[in-house]
Amino acid sequence: MSSEPVASKAEPASSREWHYHPDLPIPNSPLFAWPPQPIDSFRWLAKSWLRISERMIFALVAVAMWLYCQPSLEDCKMFGIDWIAQMYLRNLLLMVMCAGGLHLYFFVYKKQGKKRKFDPRDLTRSGRAFTMNNQVLDNMIWTCASGVTVWTAYEALLIWGYANGYVPWMSFSEHPVLFLLWFAVIPVWTSFHFYWIHRLLHWPPLYRVAHSLHHRNVNIGPWSGLSMHPIEHVIYLSSIFIHWIVVSHPIHVFFHNLWNTLGAATTHTGYETLLVDEDRGIDLGAFHHQLHHRYFECNYGNAEMPWDKWFGSFHDGSPEATERVRERRNGHRLQR
Numbered sequence: 295m296s297s298e299p300v301a302s303k304a305e306p307a308s309s310r311e312w313h314y315h316p317d318l319p320i321p322n323s324p325l326f327a328w329p330p331q332p333i334d335s336f337r338w339l340a341k342s343w344l345r346i347s348e349r350m351i352f353a354l355v356a357v358a359m360w361l362y363c364q365p366s367l368e369d370c371k372m373f374g375i376d377w378i379a380q381m382y383l384r385n386l387l388l389m390v391m392c393a394g395g396l397h398l399y400f401f402v403y404k405k406q407g408k409k410r411k412f413d414p415r416d417l418t419r420s421g422r423a424f425t426m427n428n429q430v431l432d433n434m435i436w437t438c439a440s441g442v443t444v445w446t447a448y449e450a451l452l453i454w455g456y457a458n459g460y461v462p463w464m465s466f467s468e469h470p471v472l473f474l475l476w477f478a479v480i481p482v483w484t485s486f487h488f489y490w491i492h493r494l495l496h497w498p499p500l501y502r503v504a505h506s507l508h509h510r511n512v513n514i515g516p517w518s519g520l521s522m523h524p525i526e527h528v529i530y531l532s533s534i535f536i537h538w539i540v541v542s543h544p545i546h547v548f549f550h551n552l553w554n555t556l557g558a559a560t561t562h563t564g565y566e567t568l569l570v571d572e573d574r575g576i577d578l579g580a581f582h583h584q585l586h587h588r589y590f591e592c593n594y595g596n597a598e599m600p601w602d603k604w605f606g607s608f609h610d611g612s613p614e615a616t617e618r619v620r621e622r623r624n625g626h627r628l629q630r
């Protein structure tokens with residue numbers, strides 16, 4: 295998951311393969327550049343946090359969840375169907391509003407047409423690979439039945455841990471700087487986790503059993519993001535257990551899960567930006583991950599940490615990178 299920059303030009307770039315693509319080559323986070331790039335790093339963080347952005351919205355939603363939509367910790371000391379069901383319904387509603395809202399906006403009412411849409415094609419409406427021959431329905435079922443369930447189960451376990459003092463607690467009043475810093479660290483931590491578990495998921499036996507389900511989606515939409523096999527949900531969402539070790543607050547847990555779940559919906563929108571006028575808007579889709587869905591054996595991570603660059607699997611969007619991926623794939627076939 296990542297936020298790609300809003301292209302500043304009025305005329306979007308296009309190519310034979312893409313209806314629209316951001317300026318190429320696509321960048322990685324400058325936070326890990328060597329020698330250090332303090333100015334670019336500041337700009338990257340400012341773009342993420344000092345304006346209305348996806349992560350800013352998730353942070354505000356996480357605060358609202360804690361203040362208005364969370365059973366009291368006193369009630370969560372013992373596992374009970376009532377408070378866990380309440381959390382499940384809340385999370386389900388958030389998912390439906392986010393993925394459903396984006397799907398209606400972009401794909402049903404087509405409010406933005408194809409402006410800033412990566413793939414020129416529409417979603418696959420039917421296909422035998424999908425449950426009931428329907429891509430969106432298939433994606434919705436896996437997302438709601440399995441994805442939201444695992445998300446809620448992990449969240450409930452942590453809340454139970456906080457309620458009983460098993461999970462280390464951080465309060466804003468005692469550590470305001472660390473409290474805020476956590477929000478910037480979580481996307482970096484999940485990027486590290488995502489790269490490695492995603493490589494694991496491409497290990498052929500695990501790919502066949504689990505991850506191939508997510509890759510039914512070659513052309514992606516908001517409901518594709520969390521459309522995964524339950525085994526993948528269990529692995530993908532497990533980054534949350536860092537809170538079991540590192541001191542934090544339930545608001546961080548909510549933000550972390552929103553980043554992994556609603557963030558998956560937004561980054562799979564297939565559009566770079568939700569435009570509010572001709573040229574500006576909220577960053578959504580990640581071309582970095584769109585390339586993974588098109589070419590498979592590249593971009594296992596995201597732009598928050600340059601793991602793909604370090605390990606030679608980075609596709610920067612250029613035709614030369616496509617050629618390299620194809621050659622690598624052909625090489626693998628010959629070896630088999």
Ligand SMILES: [Zn+2]
Pocket residue numbers: 492496505509586
């Ligand atoms: Zn994959």
Ligand SMILES: [Zn+2]
Pocket residue numbers: 508519562583587
């Ligand atoms: Zn994906």
